[in-house]
Amino acid sequence: xxxxxxxxxxxxxxxxxxxxxxxxxxxxxxxxxxxxxxxxxxxxxxxxxxxxxxxxxxxxxxxxxxxxxxxxxxxxxxxxxxxxxxxxxxxxxxxxxxxxxxxxxxxxxxxxxxxxxxxxxxxxxxxxxxxxxxxxxxxxxxxxxxxxxxxxxxxxxxxxxxxxxxxxxxxxxxxxxxxxxxxxxxxxxxxxxxxxxxxxxxxxxxxxxxxxxxxxxxxxxxxxxxxxxxxxxxxxxxxxxxxxxxxxxxxxxxxxxxxxxxxxxxxxxxxxxxxxxxxxxxxxxxxxxxxxxxxxxxxxxxxxxxxxxxxxxxxxxxxxxxxxxxxxxx
Numbered sequence: 001x002x003x004x005x006x007x008x009x010x011x012x013x014x015x016x017x018x019x020x021x022x023x024x025x026x027x028x029x030x031x032x033x034x035x036x037x038x039x040x041x042x043x044x045x046x047x048x049x050x051x052x053x054x055x056x057x058x059x060x061x062x063x064x065x066x067x068x069x070x071x072x073x074x075x076x077x078x079x080x081x082x083x084x085x086x087x088x089x090x091x092x093x094x095x096x097x098x099x100x101x102x103x104x105x106x107x108x109x110x111x112x113x114x115x116x117x118x119x120x121x122x123x124x125x126x127x128x129x130x131x132x133x134x135x136x137x138x139x140x141x142x143x144x145x146x147x148x149x150x151x152x153x154x155x156x157x158x159x160x161x162x163x164x165x166x167x168x169x170x171x172x173x174x175x176x177x178x179x180x181x182x183x184x185x186x187x188x189x190x191x192x193x194x195x196x197x198x199x200x201x202x203x204x205x206x207x208x209x210x211x212x213x214x215x216x217x218x219x220x221x222x223x224x225x226x227x228x229x230x231x232x233x234x235x236x237x238x239x240x241x242x243x244x245x246x247x248x249x250x251x252x253x254x255x256x257x258x259x260x261x262x263x264x265x266x267x268x269x270x271x272x273x274x275x276x277x278x279x280x281x282x283x284x285x286x287x288x289x290x291x292x293x294x295x296x297x298x299x300x301x302x303x304x305x306x307x308x309x310x311x312x313x314x315x316x317x318x319x320x321x322x323x324x325x326x327x328x329x330x
Contacts (some may be wrong), residue, residue, distance in 0.1 A: 002085065005056075005210045006057070009049065009052075009053050012049060012219060012222075012223070013041075013046050013049055013050065013053075014294075015223065015227075016042045016043075016045055016046045016049070016222070017046060018226070018230060018271075019038075019225075019226035019229045019230055020039045020042035020043050020046070021039075022147065022229065022230050022233035022234070022237075023035045023038045023039035023229060023233060024035070024036070024039045025233065025237060025270070026233045026236050026237060027039065029236070029237060030236065032263060033095055034092055034095035034096055035233075036223075037088055037091050037095060038092055038229060040088050041083075041092060042226065042229075044081055044084050044085040044088060045085060045222055046135070047081055048078075048081050048082075051073075051074060051077060051078065051081070052214060053074055056210065068129050068132040068133075068190070068191045069127065069128055069129060070122075070127055071122040071123050071124065071126075071127040071131075072121060072122055072123060072135075075121060075123050076112070079114075079117055079118060079121055082117055082139050083110055083114040084110075084111055084116050086113055086139060086142035086143060086146070087106060087109055087110040087113065088134060088145055089108055089146045090142065090145070090146040091106055091148060093146040093149055093150040094149070094150070094153075096150060096166070096169065097103050097153045097154055097162070097166055098156060098162045098165075098166075099149075099150075099153050099174060102205065102246045103130065104175045109200040113138075113142055116138055117135065117138055117139070120134035120135050120138055121135050122135055129191055129192055130192075131180060132189070132191050133188065133191045133192055136187050136215075137184065137187060137188070138189065139181065140183055140184040140249055141184070143180050143183070144177075144181065144184065146178065147151060147173060147176050147177045147180055150173055151173055151177065154166045154170075154173075160286045160325070162328075164325060164329050165328045165329035172224075173226060175224065175225070176221055176225075179217055179220060179221045179224075180268075181216050182217045183215055183217040183221065186215055186216065186217050187215060190211060190215075193215065194208070204276055210322045216242045230319070246289060260282060260285050260286070261329075263327065263328075263330060264278065264282060266330070267281075267327055267330050268281070270330070271315050272314060273310075273311060277310060277311050279297060280293060280297070280304060280307040280311065281311055281323075281327075283296060283297070283322070283326060284308070284311075284320055284323065285327060290304050290305065290308075299321075308320075311323065
């Protein structure tokens, strides 16, 4: 059983490292901030798993006593990692649903979450099952809040085109939302109800002992995210190997252009849109007027309209709104 857990842990860490590497490569190619945030989150999770791994296989984790009756083994490491990871999950959720995200917002979230985490952390004489439940439950609630915030933004604040884009991620968000609730239930069971010392002397003791501090539902969530990330990164990297990313040079527009740039090459290839038409299309998707497009590209408004007419014909649309909808559905 110990060997099986050893292999499982190493495999999980390897998967996270692969996911992190692919996220970083996509960020280098596309400059999309959500991929950089995802890479940092995978790194943070690898470090968390490493801490658990070290405690188990270096003999620092209690064996025949209730694990959650004790305090955190390395609070100076566990708490910062916990705060950083949840902050990254929240930041990624905002990036994915196109919600505005500033450094100030990230700092405020991290400080508020971190203050509560420190206040409820089982440290020193303030230990026991309830303190552990408050600490790990607060972490679970942070993840749940992040996922449900993304759903709320999709329902209430996202524009029509953003909702078309986010629509493709709805099954993923639904699965993670359900699993995050199961994750909280699993923590309640192992912290407040189940006690591994009751299985001492039985074949199942080693199995249940390894489950303490390891939330298997959380592992499933991370594995789902990693596999989905790797598959998405593979497709994007194949495109950007042929079509380098572009920048609009406009700070406000770049919040959109990073995501537009990830789809534009494939969309243009699908509909045989030329390079010049592609430039016009990108500016249309950035909600530029005909006159603004003409000024940016140093062409006449008549030429812009001619390009737009050809794009409409190729895509099978008749106006800008239908063109944008077709693009985000692609």
